[in-house]
Amino acid sequence: MNAFEIIGGKKLKGEIQPQGAKNEALQILSAVLLTEKKVTISNIPDIKDVNKLIELLGDLGVIVERLSKDTYTFEAKNINLDYFQSDVFKAKGGGLRGSIMIVGPLLARFGKAAIPKPGGDKIGRRRLDTHFLGFEKLGAKFIYDPKKEFFNVDATDLKGAYILLDEASVTGTANIVMTAVLAKGTTTIYNAACEPYLQQLCKMLNRMGAKISGIGSNLLTIEGVSKLEGTEHRMLPDMIEIGSFIGLAAMTESEITIKNVCYNELGIIPEVFRKLGIKFELKGDDIYIPSQKHYVIESFIDGSMLTIADSPWPGFTPDLLSIVLVVATQARGSILVHQKMFESRLFFVDKLIDMGAQIILCDPHRATVNGIDKKYKLRGISMTSPDIRAGVSLLIAALSAEGTSTIYNIEQIERGYQDIDVRLRALGAQIKRVEGNGPSH
Incomplete structure (x- = not known):
């Protein structure tokens, strides 16, 4: 040690x-899964939690290229969804709290995802209900296997919805936003978190072709689109x-x-x-x-x-x-x-x-x-x-x-x-x- x-x-x-901001990185990096086009991200911090998420994206089939110490390109053309059922993913995903953030983009683009029960800091109970309740409002169905401590999620028919969050969770808001950008119809998120990192995510998604309004406030309106393009993004x-x-x-x-x-x-x-x-x-x-x-x-x-x-x-x-x-x-x-x-x-x-x-x-x-x-x-x-x-x-x-x-x-x-x-x-x-x-x- x-x-x-x-x-x-x-x-x-x-x-x-x-x-670069750790808490922004976990959202922004997950968002690369929403498009098959190339996304370039700079000012990425070279820290364990972020590097583990980049490694996880690579394991899923994202083409990851490191241009410099803090700049990468990501191309999520061919994603291997079977990887979720592997023991390797169960071990890696469980050790990284940020792995919850890939669920929203995968549900939005592919209609399914899976996640082990996440880990993270020993700072008391950290609820994930906000994420799951938001996904369910948009039409996702959860199947939890208590023996394996594993969630499988089915979201083949996502539709926009009015969502009043039970708490203004930053990661919860980000995850629901990423799910809603490709859902059919309009999603309204009230009591949304409005941290600068979340504003950064929404601005990036809009550059990719999403239609998000109310950025910086606690009331976000998202009109679903059929697909997103690539972009460049610099983190705060x-x-x-x-x-x-x-x-x-x-x-x-x-x-x-x-x-x-x-x-x-x-x-x-x-x-x-x-x-x-x-x-x-x-x-x-x-x-x-x-x-x-x-x-x-x-x-x-x-x-x-x-x-x-x-x-x-x-x-x-x-x-x-x-x-x-x-x-x-x-x-x-x-x-x-x-x-x-x-x-x-x-x-x-x-x-x-x-x-x-x-x-x-x-x-x-x-x-x-x-x-x-x-x-x-x-x-x-x-x-x-x-x-x-x-x-x-x-x-x-x-x-x-x-x-x-x-x-x-x-x-x-x-x-x-x-x-x-x-x-x-x-x-x-x-x-x-x-x-x-x-x-x-």
Whole structure:
């Protein structure tokens, strides 16, 4: 098992380029199955979850060509639908949560698909009902085999429908949109997710010949078409990385420029970090963060403690709450972090408490952080990363801490962050990869 060994307490300096957006990639790559024509996609992050999906597309018969580190062409001319019944697919598909995203396009184009029960992060229950209910409204029928934990789906006669989503699921909305673009008639999706990544998908599908209106709102209208053409698409930079780097700069008193951030697509994210007292400025499309010794958490206008909670876009993304929590540990002031969407995402705070942070875990969804205003540094410890986002939060904590930290189970971090150790070393971080089996306690 690989681990990161980090000698913390060093100020970093320089420029860093965010990778392409992981959460956009899983939707956009699945969409190549909707056409037999060539689709070129650039700014694809070179990370495990994305590479596994590209490999899965190749196994299905998509002609995949890599033009450069971040640019591929895909041609889904001849798809082998029998591959779904193979043991290889059952093993691969089950290990990749993103594999659910290929179901919509396959139902739309071929009228059938299959999927193993998906895996993914250990962050609590992650429902797939939204996907399945949407497919059923459009006319799909599910047959679940509990022994094999496997779904077969039949959708030979898809028809447009009015769909009110039970939750504004990003992947659920994307999957239903991809199914509806080739269904007969008009589909209306209300309570649709409206994240920039979903807007990107809808714009790409429209360039391919789809008829989607209401993009950017929670009410999407899709007029079915008979076929889609090829296109070119460039993915947005990863907003979670951008938020992580803002937090990293503040924690380590570093002067960092984050390049080409597509600022207008970041929504409320920069404002939330401003509320934590972090100063930065926009230079062109780069975010420049000066080195600052202290940052002071704002309180609400009536003087009550600042609460930061996640909610569907344009609210604050749940993927950055772990970062907000760790950054608050070194701020001046107190904050309540309320993680509504997942019930186990805050359980990594015990590691931060071991490092010297002052945090009270109120329940599985809420934690109160009392910022120590850098009166003393966190101390380095050995720890294990439970999921992608907590892993990066612990990495940021370790980079700001005094002494040496070791983070095990970094495979979790690398599922979502490309060459993170290489890019941090370029800023002056002391981080190296080591072999290790995990902490002894």
